[in-house]
Amino acid sequence: MLYGALLALGAVGLQWLDYQSLVRRAPQTLYIGLVAAGFLALGVFVGNRLFRALPTQPFNGNPQAQTALGISARELTVLHELAAGQSNKEIARKLSVSPHTVKTHVARLYDKLQATRRTDAVRKARELGLIE
Template sequence: MWKHIALYAALFALGALALQWIDMQRMARLYPESVYDALLAAGFLALGVWIGARMLGRRAGDTVFDGNPKALAELGISPRKVAVLQELAAGLSNKEIARSLGVSPNTVKTHLARLYEKLGATRRTDAVRRARELGLLR
């Protein structure tokens, strides 16, 4: 049953394609300047998209984010604590952070307690705000 339906659909598609091809041939003979204009417009459209992608792809202010290594060294924040801080900034709970990093929730609590001490924060939002001020997070 499905084979017959697919066969009829393919035949109808080929027939429609043939009719469109014949119509296009007639239009190209009757209005050649319109065909040239359409091809020219398509070329300029492609060129504009390519130039726009190239220009917008690299902005002058784009730099690689380094996470302020000087502040990290001064505060003594390890890369693992930075990972916890990034997950914290993403709004994840302790259990979600633990699952994401492959550690226990108690380890996450310990990392957060040390981060609060080093950043002088009392809450999660304070820690994230202070880390952004220091340039540790984007």
């Protein structure tokens, strides 16, 4: 055990001497490396502080406007699908209803939002905060 400790101490001493010779031969390179490592750490720290994702509030869909306009939950689902650019057949397939039912929901949404086209209904729904 004593022999192992002496060997370890000798290895540490040799490494220390090697380090000392490196510092004497190329101190400028060592200092540049230390400054670069410091700026790297500073850049990572500042980058994490400046560009971290801010906690976002969950989207609630403006329930006051939904209630005031009388938009049902199913109509709101259809409105979300309209905003995603889905056709009546695609919406019907996704919601497991007939295309005529979707057409009825869309017509009611037009009436409630005072819209004449899909794009108009989606724009007004976004303005009211019903959809993102």
